[in-house]
Amino acid sequence: MSQLETAMALLMKTFDTYAAGEGSKETLSKAETKTLLEKELPSLLKAAKNPGEVDKLLKGLDFDGDSEVDFTEFVVLVAALTCACHNRACKK
Template sequence: MASPVEQALGVLVATFHKYSGKEGDKYKLSKQELKDLLTKELPTFTKQSNEGDLQKIMGYLDSNSDSEVDFQEYMIFVASLAMICNEFFQDYPNKLPRDV
């Protein structure tokens, strides 16, 4: 039985591939694939975002400017979100979203 952290790592990898495999390069997220991932898997973070915001996020994440987000670029994004969550929640651990 995988521990919660092991499960979380598996979910991060599986989520990337669930979206990256929909069109074009199956190991990279196109703009549309990234948009689907952000809106469906991170609704709390993206519900206030408009199309322009999503385009900006794509620009920030695509550090090698090939118009796709590869796994490394995605993980840098996930790590950044984790750091934001840590800063936000470190003084309020009881407010962390939990469903594990």
């Protein structure tokens, strides 16, 4: 597989691993999302100045308001964070 195909496969596997924890295997609950962020994006949580920011981020991920994060919402988060990191790296 190419690097991009590998990256896509890792995104799918990561989502599926955390979504399998409780409830629907097609979505992440709030607890599953928080665990994913803590384990897979620890620097993101460390950068948050207070716990309210993390809760705000979790609510912001739930575009359709169903109190769960589906794969599309997850990919939007990863894409947005990737763009932010890329923009930051380009400015250095």
